[in-house]
Structures are given as structure tokens and as C-alpha cells.
Amino acid sequence: MNFLWPQFLWLLLVLPLLVLLYVWLLRRKKKVALRYASLSIVREAMGKGQSVRRHIPPLLFLLSLAAMLLAASRPLAVVSLPSDQQTIMLAMDVSGSMRATDVLPSRLVASQNAAKAFLAELPRHVRVGIVAFAGTAAVVQSPTLSREDLVTAIDKFQLQRGTAIGNGIVVSLAEIFPDAGIDLASMQYGRDRQRGVAIDQPVKDEKDKKPFVPVAPGSYTSAAIILLTDGQRTTGVDSLDAAKAAADRGVRIYTVGIGTVDGETIGFEGWSMRVKLDEETLKGIAKNTQAEYFYAGTAADLKKVYETLSSRLTIVKKETEISGILALVAAALALLSAGLSLAWFNRIL
Numbered sequence: 001m002n003f004l005w006p007q008f009l010w011l012l013l014v015l016p017l018l019v020l021l022y023v024w025l026l027r028r029k030k031k032v033a034l035r036y037a038s039l040s041i042v043r044e045a046m047g048k049g050q051s052v053r054r055h056i057p058p059l060l061f062l063l064s065l066a067a068m069l070l071a072a073s074r075p076l077a078v079v080s081l082p083s084d085q086q087t088i089m090l091a092m093d094v095s096g097s098m099r100a101t102d103v104l105p106s107r108l109v110a111s112q113n114a115a116k117a118f119l120a121e122l123p124r125h126v127r128v129g130i131v132a133f134a135g136t137a138a139v140v141q142s143p144t145l146s147r148e149d150l151v152t153a154i155d156k157f158q159l160q161r162g163t164a165i166g167n168g169i170v171v172s173l174a175e176i177f178p179d180a181g182i183d184l185a186s187m188q189y190g191r192d193r194q195r196g197v198a199i200d201q202p203v204k205d206e207k208d209k210k211p212f213v214p215v216a217p218g219s220y221t222s223a224a225i226i227l228l229t230d231g232q233r234t235t236g237v238d239s240l241d242a243a244k245a246a247a248d249r250g251v252r253i254y255t256v257g258i259g260t261v262d263g264e265t266i267g268f269e270g271w272s273m274r275v276k277l278d279e280e281t282l283k284g285i286a287k288n289t290q291a292e293y294f295y296a297g298t299a300a301d302l303k304k305v306y307e308t309l310s311s312r313l314t315i316v317k318k319e320t321e322i323s324g325i326l327a328l329v330a331a332a333l334a335l336l337s338a339g340l341s342l343a344w345f346n347r348i349l
Contacts, residue, residue, distance in 0.1 A: 004074035004321065011069045015062060022058055053344055060337035067330035071323045078319050086222045087127045087143050088313060089175055090115060091168035093229035094157045095134040100230070102260050103299055107230050110299040111258060112154050115228075118306035119147050122313075129175050130154065135162025135235055137171040137184070164236025165229055169253065169285075173246055176223045180249075187245070188237050212248075218290025220250030224313060227285065230259035232278040243285040252291035254312075255282040256305055261295070 003009065092115065098108040119128060129143035130153050141153035167184060174182040225246065233239050246253050257277045279295065286293040294309075296302035338348050 002076040002319070004076065006073060008069065008073040011072070012066065015066055015069075018062060018065070057337045057341040057344075060333050060340070064330045064333035064337060067326045067333060071326035071330060074321055074323050075326065076319050077322050086125075087129065087176060087224075088122070089129045089131060089143070089172040089223065089225045091131045091133060091137075091172045091225055091227045092154075092157070093134070093163065093165075093168075093231070094132045094159055095163040095229075095231060095234075096159050096161050097163070097231045097259070099159055100259060103258060103297070103302070105299075107259055108157065108159065110302055111228055112157065113299070114296075114302040114306045115154055116151050117303060118310055119150055121307065121310040126313075129172070131168050131171045131175070132157060133164050133168030133171070133236075134160035136164055137167035137236070139171060139175055143175060162236075163229065163231045163234045165227070165233045165239045165281075166237030166242035168227065168229075169225065169239070169242035169246060170237055172225045172227075173242075173249065173251065176225075176251060177249065182245075184237070187241070214248035215250040217247040217288065218250060218252050220252075223251060224291070225251060225253045226256065226309060227253055227282075228256040228258060229282070230257070230277060232276060233281070239281050240284055240288070243288045247289045251289065253285050253289040254291045254309055255286045255293045256296055256302070256309075257282050257293070258296045258302055261297075 092111060094108070098106070098111070100107050103110045122128065124145065124147075127143040127145055128141075128147075128150055129139065130141040130150060131137055132140045140156070141150055144150065167188065170182065170184045170187055174180075174184070243253060257279055259277050261277050261279060279293070283293045285291075292312075294305040296305050341348050
């Protein structure tokens with residue numbers, strides 16, 4: 001536990017002094033009591049239980065003081081809080097390899113079912129957008145609160161050739177920052193493609209461009225991207241370049257790999273291809289953006305991954321000041337101490 005004002009912790013040294021003062025007062029009171037013989041008879045009548053009971057209110061009051069002093073030091077603790085995440089972009093692979101049936105009934109259907117279950121678990125205030133990518137990437141549903149529109153968009157996925165993972169990331173970023181001028185074409189074809197530099201649309205005068213200042217990876221808490229794919233990039237923007245653009249804007253990319261890690265050959269309508277999951281790149285994307293990589297080898301695994309992501313994105317652990325909680329505990333202990341003293345001895349302490 002950390003403290004914003006740790007110098008106030010020195011005041012806790014007063015507590016042992018108060019204990020010593022309490023013991024001294026008890027002994028002094030005992031000496032006075034010995035002067036009166038009748039008091040010994042009263043003490044025997046009170047019994048052992050009454051003798052222990054008289055120490056409880058002072059003990060509670062002492063604990064109350066300790067809680068007050070700790071609250072004055074402004075302690076910080078890591079607690080679980082509702083996330084302020086407002087937008088989640090689902091970037092989903094719809095390349096031809098998603099027709100493979102090693103994940104039943106197929107990779108595509110399993111991903112569709114898991115995505116719909118994920119939407120059902122999310123709080124209603126979280127907006128979700130969907131980007132589908134194969135040889136290129138496109139927004140199939142802009143961020144919305146309507147779960148019905150999202151489900152409809154997921155059900156309309158059409159398989160295509162190619163796997164442009166980086167394109168899916170860039171298009172998702174453009175939806176998260178619609179006014180930032182993020183341009184897929186400029187990054188894909190080489191203009192303004194320096195690593196760590198903003199991907200801005202060309203303007204008439206270069207002087208009109210506003211300098212882009214990168215932020216710490218993972219620091220943007222209002223949006224996140226969930227990237228699901230089953231293969232290696234075959235075209236489009238380099239995946240790690242796109243991840244670098246996301247990291248510079250503080251956006252986390254949670255990557256989900258579905259399918260066969262060792263690779264599998266699939267065929268359709270006279271063509272065949274070798275499909276292999278590029279876990280190294282997916283792990284790199286997640287690591288560079290301060291997120292996590294998940295592997296889903298079966299439909300059940302994929303469902304668990306989405307359940308995990310739902311909790312990760314809606315509940316976050318943050319270091320938060322808990323002075324108010326300690327102050328409330330201190331007040332409760334003080335009231336309990338006074339109440340017991342009044343009930344048992346008709347006095348406050």
C-alpha cells in the first residue's frame with residue numbers, strides 16, 4: 001500500500017502512548033479502589049465478564065483513531081472498479097481459411113457464435129463496432145449500442161481471399177478516432193509510413209498538419225480493439241506497423257488466435273492453401289499495445305476467451321485512494337464504541 005501523505009503515519013506513534021495512558025489510569029483507579037473495602041465486594045458481584053467488557057469500548061475507540069490517522073495519510077490501494085471503456089472494436093478475420101472445420105462447426109461459425117455471446121455479456125452502455133478483414137478491411141458496423149444491428153452484421157460475413165491483419169487494425173483505429181485523419185491508403189502504399197509518426201490524410205499545405213505526439217501504450221482507456229484471426233498476414237499493412245500506430249495512440253489490441261497452430265491445408269473450389277497461425281506476431285501485437293494474447297483451439301476455448309475479455313474490459317484494477325473508506329470505518333468504530341459504553345455503563349467511554 002502506498003500513501004500520498006506518508007508523513008502523517010508518524011502520528012500512529014501516539015497510539016502506544018494512549019495505550020500506556022489507559023493502563024496507567026486503570027492502575028491509578030485500582031489504587032483508589034483499595035481504600036474502600038466495599039468496592040471489592042462490588043467487583044466480585046460484577047463478575048469476570050463485566051471486567052472484560054469494560055475494555056471493549058476503549059479498544060474500539062483506539063481502532064477508530066488508527067483508522068482516522070491512516071485516512072489522513074491518504075492511502076492508495078489497487079481495487080477493482082467498473083471500467084470507463086466506451087467503445088470496443090471487433091476486428092474479425094473473414095478470409096477463406098476461416099471455412100476450416102478443425103474448430104467445429106467451422107472457424108467462421110465458431111467465431112460468429114462467440115462474438116454474439118460476447119455482445120450479450122457486455123454492459124448496454126458500451127458501444128461496439130465491427131471491422132471485417134480479408135484481402136482488405138471494411139467497417140461492417142460503425143460503433144453502436146444496438147446489439148441487434150451488431151448481430152445482423154456478424155451474420156452477414158462473407159468469406160474472401162487474403163488476410164490483411166494490419167488493415168483491420170488501421171480501419172479500427174480510424175473508427176475510434178474519426179477526426180484524426182487516419183488513412184489506410186497512405187500507410188499501405190508508403191506515404192507517411194514512418195514508424196511512430198501519425199498516419200494523417202494528405203492536406204494542401206504541409207504546414208497545416210498538426211504534430212502528433214505519441215502517448216504511453218495502453219494509456220487510452222476509452223476504447224480497445226479485439227483482433228481475431230486464424231492465419232498469417234498475406235497482404236496489406238504490416239501487422240506490427242499497424243500495432244505501433246495503435247500503441248502510439250494508447251489503444252490496446254487484445255489478440256485472439258483461432259485454429260491450428262502447426263498449420264493445416266484446406267481446399268475449396270479447386271484451390272488449396274496452407275493455413276498456419278502466426279502466434280508470434282499476434283503476441284507481439286498484444287505485447288506492444290500493453291494487452292494480451294489468447295489462443296482458442298476449439299469453439300469452447302473461443303467462448304471462454306470472449307468471456308474472459310468481457311470481464312477484463314468491463315472491470316479494471318486501478319490504484320485508487322481509499323481515504324474515504326477508512327474514514328467511514330473510523331466513524332463506525334467510534335459510534336459503536338460510544339453506543340456500547342452508553343448501553344453497558346451509562347456513559348461515553
